[in-house]
Amino acid sequence: MPHLVxxxxxxxxxxDSARRLLLALHDTAAGTGIVQGRDLxxxxxxxxxxxxxxxxxxFVHLTFALLAGRSPEQKLTLSTLFLGVLCKHFPLIGRCSVExxxxxxxxxxxxxxxxVPIPDAN
Structure with missing residues (x-):
């Protein structure tokens, strides 16, 4: 359910770099235990x-939308880790942000x- 845009x-x-970036962000989010990787x-x-x-x-801007209920500390953990991934993948871009x-x-x-209804094969 969480949406990372x-x-x-x-x-x-x-x-190629876009796919690597998405996979790194997926693994980062799932690794926190705050969200489930299969739902991202x-x-x-x-x-x-x-x-x-x-x-x-x-610039690069990451928005992570998830159902309310996470603590401010959990949100800070996510935003800090995501910003680290962005900075690693784009070291020459000075405008990186996370929300x-x-x-x-x-x-x-x-x-x-x-x-989801399964279409009739006939």
Whole structure:
């Protein structure tokens, strides 16, 4: 259920490094015990046009949204570890940031995999 979304300047992204980055973030999150690895949904959103102030400066921003209920200490652990992974993968990018968001369990809805109808083969 947790959603990890990375917004990144397209000019610093390539397919191989993107996959390695997602796998490293998956392993980092799962390794904390705060979330289950099998539940993580990770994706990268390349950004073509963005400014930092008035400058065309590359950036990486990670948003981690999960159901409310984790302690401030758990959220700090996640954000600190995620920032470390970003800095390791992008040592030349000065603009790396992480945000942990609580999702409202009352309004968050999803289809359960075991409730997906199986199409008729005929």
């Amino acid at each position: 990375i917004e990144i300047s397209r000019q610093v992204l390539d397919t 949904k990770l994706r990268i959103v390349p950004i073509d046009i963005a400014l930092v102030g008035k400058d065309d400066e590359p 942990i968001r609580d999702m409202d369990s009352f309004s968050y809805k999803k289809r359960q995999p075991d409730h």
